Amino acid sequence: PKARISIAHGQMDEDQLERVMLDFYDNQADILVCTTIIETGLDIPNVNTLIVYDAERFGLAQLYQLRGRVGRSNRIAHAYFCYRKDKVLTETAEKRLAAIREFTELGSGFKIAMRDLEIRGAGNLLGPEQHGQIAAVGFELYCRLLDEAIREKKGEIPPELPEPVIEIPVDAYIPVQYISDTKQKVDIYKKIAAANSREDVEMVNDEIIDRFGTPVPSVANLIDISRIKALAKELGFASITKERTELIGKLHTGLAVDYEKVLLILQKHRSHFRYQVGRPPLFRWKTNLPEMDLLKMVIQSLELLKK
Structure with a gap:
């Protein structure tokens, strides 16, 4: 009965809404009654309880985002998704609520998204x-x-081109200090190997960060090699492999090269890149750089070609 209550919704003017949220953040209010305006972007570590009314009316992605508003520190948090006892739930609503109850571990976003696709x-x-x-x-x-x-x-x-061969000698693996559970580690390796596009790679990268935190250098290298493979596939590269002191990128025979884009690469990486005309043409990167810098240079070069 002594709880201090604040109210927030989208019809409030910007200054008023900001004042309410700052008061809540500064512990000037104990309870915030609000709409789904708090669905994303809100990070208040002290919040430890969320109660969602008429939860069956929300989509699975919304429920997941709402649940993420609590438990953002070392405090134990609880999320209650409620519906009226006299309400007859549709089959889809039941599946959504069952999914949000099932996937409670850290980094469940990808699984939630896949379950949402299965439901809809x-x-x-x-x-x-x-x-x-x-x-x-x-x-x-x-x-x-x-x-x-x-x-x-x-x-x-x-025409279906074969997968590019990417052989870049850098430390690219998942150390036990980063992911200790063997099953989880194998699962992540499989997801990285199955990523066929840049969008796939970024989705896996987001999941890794969400579940395990900022990647250590060897994991960052692994992701960067996956980015290179996805870009190389889109651009029609047959291979990017090391020969002596260079990485050599070979296109599939018959593919045209935009020389204006090659010039952009030369301008950006003049001291570490050269282009060799031929059939097939060759892209040559010097390897006398730290591993992460080398991979970033190759990614930047391929992105310039892709523009």
């Missing part, structure tokens, strides 16, 4: 419905088949 389906690209054959073939294969079907309809099926 990947969607109909040509209409508003949420459906698909995800359960039959799995999400990754479903997306690839869908992409191929769309490209075929548009007459855009490109």
Whole structure:
């Protein structure tokens, strides 16, 4: 009964809302009654209890974001997702609430996202419905088949190029000090190996940071090599391997090179890069740099080619 209560919602003017949030942050209020305006971006370590009313009305991603507003320090925190006892929940609402209850460990964002896709389906690209054959073939294969079907309809099926060979001699592994659990370590290795695009790599990187903290140098190298592989695949590289004191990047035969972009690389990395005209043309990077700097240089070069 003596609790100090503040109220926050999106209809308040900016100054008033800021004042309320600062008061709550400074412990001038004990309870904050608010809308989903606090869904993202709020980081108040002292908050240890969240109660969501009519939780069945929220999407799974919203529930996950809301749950993340508590437990942001070393205090034990609790999140209660409530619905009215006389309310008949839909099957989808029950699945969403069951998922948010199931995935409680640190770094569950990726699993939550995948469960959300399973519940809703990947969607109909040509209409508003949420459906698909995800359960039959799995999400990754479903997306690839869908992409191929769309490209075929548009007459855009490109020749399938083999995966690029990336052999860069740097320390790139997950040490036991970073991830001690063998099963978790193998799981992360699998996800990194399965990342076929830059978006996939960044998703895995975000998950690693979310679950295990800032990557140590050898893990950062592992992620950077995965970035290089994804970029090399998009650009049509056959390989990037070390020969003597250089990394040599070879394109697949017949692929054109934009020389203006090559000039951009030369301007940025003049003392460590050279381009050799030929069939195939060769991209040469000197390796007399620290490991992380070398990988960053290759990534920057490939990104300039991709622009």
